[in-house]
Amino acid sequence: MHTYPPLHFAQKDTVRHTKTRKGSSVANAFLHSPGWKIRGISRDALSLSSLAWISKGVEMVTANLEDVESLKAAFRGASVVFGNTDFWGHMQDSGTYERARLEGRSANEVARDREIEQGKHMVDAVAAITDSDEGLLERFVLSTLSDCQGWSKGAISFNQHFDAKAAQVEYLRRVYPELAKKTSLLQMGMYMSNWETSSVPRPARQSDGEFKVRLPIGGDVKVPMVDARTDTGVLVKALVELPAGVHLVGAGSCMSWNEWCRVWGKANGVACVFERSDRMELEEYMGATGREFADMFQYVEEFGYDGGDPGVVYPWDVSFHSLIYGGTFANGNTAQGGHQGDHRGGIHQEAGLVLGTCGRPNLRSAWRRQNFNGFRYN
């Protein structure tokens, strides 16, 4: 499992990733829970960020998703493992481009293959826990995304970071059916914070002072969005406490880009609007990465972020204590001002006002909206 830092955690001995956005969130969620010991993995357990986790009481070990034996050693004795792999890290690695050149393929296709390979290492290593005498594993939570090629019946073929994760799930189910019975899947929504780290979807200031987001998707299409740093831990905790086999979409709310612009503008005290763009603009601007983003937005618009998978549930479908009292689900974050500031929480808190069902008819969602401040869990 790749916990990002690859994050595995286990009751009494949890393994987990602590440097990544998702990994950090999971570590923090379990760090404050009695009865849990957290082990984080990093390619460098002596790095400054690793040392920061050690100072908080997390055991950090050096392990690499490229090296299955290092993962087996890192996962040993864990009762829970949270796994995550990073497609975009491969897209920033010169080795990916060199291999693409030699193989006459796009970097995205090579990054997909590398992510699948690392995911298989992680799954193999988690399976080794179940096979070992220690046999303590109670839950494997795998961070994934929907099967774009499958749900679109091949119509959308270049959404590689989705397909790489779906391939890991297929491998897990095919090769390790016993481990699959102990597994729950977390399909993370789009990060509300993407605008901070990527030019897509960063609002661009126009000559009249207004901000604009331009993407090749309809402005009213609902998308599951999440505050990865705050919500991932809450979601993973719920998946550990619920029976195995849950396939959860990690969303704090479902909102359209029109709504996102409205709340981003409000949080920053500026006007911000959305405008649909042509996919070719993204492709010309970002090359193959633009093509990948364009395919993702087309998939979300035509098939839904979850591909229309009838097997997934959303947080508001799952009445559970940790989902209600943690993360942005409980309006736990605060809005801070200024464009340079951290607005993930602010936007997300605002997003709570537009909590939706991602286009699915869902009575529990409506019920939950009405009871947002007085929720009783089952």
Ligand SMILES: NC(=O)c1ccc[n+]([C@@H]2O[C@H](COP(=O)([O-])OP(=O)(O)OC[C@H]3O[C@@H](n4cnc5c(N)ncnc54)[C@H](OP(=O)(O)O)[C@@H]3O)[C@@H](O)[C@H]2O)c1
């Ligand atoms: N952005 C979105 O909207 C979104 C939505 C859903 C899903 N996702 C998916 O989320 C994934 C990224 O997760 P994130 O946001 O949590 O990542 P992140 O914050 O960028 O962190 C990545 C971490 O992975 C660790 N790592 C990288 N390569 C490793 C290796 N070979 N062995 C061990 N650890 C390694 C690194 O830790 P060390 O440096 O300490 O080794 C790094 O801290 C991507 O695959 C993306 O597709 C993103």
